[in-house]
Amino acid sequence: MIWNQPVVAPHYDFNSLIEDHPDLQKLITVDGHYSFSHQPTVRTLTAAILKKYHGITSELSPHHLCPRVPNRYLYLQWLSQISEIILPKGDWSMISVVDIGTGSSAIYPLLGASMNKGWKFVGTECNEGSYKLAMANIGRNPWVEGKIKVVKVVDPRKILDFTKISIDNNNNNNNKDQLVLVMCNPPFFDTELKNSVEFDTKIAATKLVATDSELFYPGGEIRFIKQMIAESVVQQQHVNRWYTSMVGQFTSLKPIIEELKTKGIINFGIFELNPGHHHNNNNGKNIDQGLDRYIDDGSSNTPIIRWVVFWSFQATHIPDFLGHQYSNKYKGLNGLITTFKINLKTPRINIVPVIFDKLLKPLNCIEISTSKMMMFKGTNNPSDEFNVVEVVVAGDVWSRAYRRKLKRLTAVTTKTESENPGVAVKKQRGSGVLFPDKDKSIFQVIFDDVHNQIVVFWKFGYNEKIFESFCGLVNREVNST
Numbered sequence: 001m002i003w004n005q006p007v008v009a010p011h012y013d014f015n016s017l018i019e020d021h022p023d024l025q026k027l028i029t030v031d032g033h034y035s036f037s038h039q040p041t042v043r044t045l046t047a048a049i050l051k052k053y054h055g056i057t058s059e060l061s062p063h064h065l066c067p068r069v070p071n072r073y074l075y076l077q078w079l080s081q082i083s084e085i086i087l088p089k090g091d092w093s094m095i096s097v098v099d100i101g102t103g104s105s106a107i108y109p110l111l112g113a114s115m116n117k118g119w120k121f122v123g124t125e126c127n128e129g130s131y132k133l134a135m136a137n138i139g140r141n142p143w144v145e146g147k148i149k150v151v152k153v154v155d156p157r158k159i160l161d162f163t164k165i166s167i168d169n170n171n172n173n174n175n176k177d178q179l180v181l182v183m184c185n186p187p188f189f190d191t192e193l194k195n196s197v198e199f200d201t202k203i204a205a206t207k208l209v210a211t212d213s214e215l216f217y218p219g220g221e222i223r224f225i226k227q228m229i230a231e232s233v234v235q236q237q238h239v240n241r242w243y244t245s246m247v248g249q250f251t252s253l254k255p256i257i258e259e260l261k262t263k264g265i266i267n268f269g270i271f272e273l274n275p276g277h278h279h280n281n282n283n284g285k286n287i288d289q290g291l292d293r294y295i296d297d298g299s300s301n302t303p304i305i306r307w308v309v310f311w312s313f314q315a316t317h318i319p320d321f322l323g324h325q326y327s328n329k330y331k332g333l334n335g336l337i338t339t340f341k342i343n344l345k346t347p348r349i350n351i352v353p354v355i356f357d358k359l360l361k362p363l364n365c366i367e368i369s370t371s372k373m374m375m376f377k378g379t380n381n382p383s384d385e386f387n388v389v390e391v392v393v394a395g396d397v398w399s400r401a402y403r404r405k406l407k408r409l410t411a412v413t414t415k416t417e418s419e420n421p422g423v424a425v426k427k428q429r430g431s432g433v434l435f436p437d438k439d440k441s442i443f444q445v446i447f448d449d450v451h452n453q454i455v456v457f458w459k460f461g462y463n464e465k466i467f468e469s470f471c472g473l474v475n476r477e478v479n480s481t
C-alpha cells in the first residue's frame with residue numbers, strides 16, 4: 001500500500017472519446033459547457049468510458065439508471081485501499097465483494113473486476129428486469145467468467161441475507177480467512193417523496209431516468225442503511241465481514257452514525273467521494289474538469305460529493321486518511337481516531353530507527369518487526385520507501401501499572417509452578433497470555449518524509465486508552481531525541 005495516497009478519479013480524455021463517438025459532441029452546450037441531461041448521450045458516454053478505459057462491454061438500458069463511472073470508480077478504489085490495510089500481505093483471491101443492489105448495469109462487479117483481477121463479486125438484485133439485464137451485461141464480458149455471480153433477491157426486506165448469498169463455490173460462508181466487503185449504492189429517496197411537488201421540481205426536472213426500485217425505498221437511504229446495520233449486528237460473529245454503503249445526502253450521515261453508536265458499534269468511519277479530485281497531469285495543471293459534472297445528478301454545476309460509511313465488528317482499524325473527515329461540518333460524525341502525527345523539529349530526519357532501538361526493542365513486545373512502506377509524494381513519480389516499525393503488544397507494557405500487575409502475577413505463577421511443576425510455565429513475560437486479549441494492540445510507527453512527521457497508526461486493538469498511551473510514549477521519545 002501507499003500511505004496517504006488520495007482516492008482520485010481517473011483521467012478520461014473527453015476529446016478522444018468524442019473522436020471515437022462524434023455523438024458525444026451533443027454533451028457540449030453552445031457556450032462550451034458540458035450538459036449531462038441528455039440521457040441517450042450520457043448512456044453513450046458511460047458505455048464509451050467503460051469500453052475505452054476499463055475494457056468493459058456494456059449495453060445500458062434506456063429505462064434504468066445510467067451509472068456515472070467516476071463516483072463508482074472512487075468507491076471501488078477506496079475499497080481496494082482499505083483491503084490492503086485489512087489484509088496486508090493476504091491473498092487477494094480471498095476477497096469477496098458483495099454488491100447490494102447491483103442494478104441493471106452490474107457496474108460495481110464489472111468495474112471492480114477490471115480494477116482488481118483477484119476479486120470475486122456477488123451482486124444482489126431485487127428487481128427482475130434489472131437482474132436479467134445485469135446477467136446479460138456480465139455475459140458480454142467473458143473475461144469475468146467465474147468471478148461474478150448475481151443473486152435474485154426474493155424478499156427485499158432482507159438486505160444482507162447471507163443464507164442466499166454464497167460467496168464461494170462451495171457455499172461456504174464461514175471461511176474466516178475470506179474477507180467479505182459489503183458495498184452498496186442504496187435507493188436514495190423516501191417512497192413518500194415519489195408523487196410530491198418537491199420531487200418533480202428537484203429530481204424529475206433533471207430528466208433522470210430510473211425505475212422505482214432504483215430510486216425509492218420506504219424511509220429512503222437512511223432506513224435502507226439502518227436496516228443493513230440491524231442485519232449486520234445479528235451477524236457480528238462473522239468478524240471477517242466489513243460493511244460499507246454509499247450515502248447520497250449529507251443530512252443522512254447523522255442519523256446513520258447515530259444508529260451505529262446506538263447499536264454499540266465503535267469501529268466505523270466516513271469517507272468523502274469527490275469526483276473533483278484528480279491526479280495532476282505532467283504539466284501540473286488539473287486535467288479536464290468538465291467531466292466532474294458527469295455525475296448522478298447532471299443538473300449541478302459543481303462536482304457532487306457522496307460519502308461512504310463503513311463499519312465492522314473487527315478491531316482492525318482504517319487509517320484516518322481513509323476514514324476520518326477533519327472539516328468542521330463532520331463534528332460529531334467521526335469514529336475513533338486511529339492516526340496520531342508528531343511534527344519533527346529537525347527537518348527530514350528519519351528517527352524511526354532510533355525509536356526502534358531505544359524505545360521499542362527494549363519493551364516486552366509479543367512481536368516487533370520492521371518493514372518498508374511507500375509514501376505518497378503528491379506527484380506521479382514513484383514514491384520512496386520508508387521504514388516502518390510494527391509492534392504487537394499484550395497491553396500497555398510500558399506503563400508502571402502493567403509492570404506492577406505483571407510482577408504480582410509472575411509471583412503467583414512461580415508459586416503455583418513450584419507447587420505443581422510444569423503447570424504454569426507458559427506464562428512468560430510479554431507473551432500476552434497474562435492479560436485478556438482485549439488489550440492486545442498493534443501499532444505502526446512510520447516516518448512521513450513528505451510532511452516531516454512521525455505517524456503512529458493504531459492498526460489493531462479494542463482499547464483506545466492503550467493507543468493514547470502509546471502515542472504519548474512515542475511523542476516523549478521523539479521530543480527528547
Ligand SMILES: C[S@@+](CC[C@H](N)C(=O)[O-])C[C@H]1O[C@@H](n2cnc3c(N)ncnc32)[C@H](O)[C@@H]1O
Pocket residue numbers: 065066067100101102103104105107108124125126127130153155156157158159185186187188213214215
Ligand atoms: C441506486 S440503484 C444502484 C444500482 C447500481 N449499483 C449503481 O450503482 O448504479 C439501487 C439498486 O438496489 C436494488 N435494490 C433495492 N432494494 C434491494 C434489496 N433489498 N436487495 C437487493 N437489491 C435491492 C434496486 O433494484 C436498484 O437496482
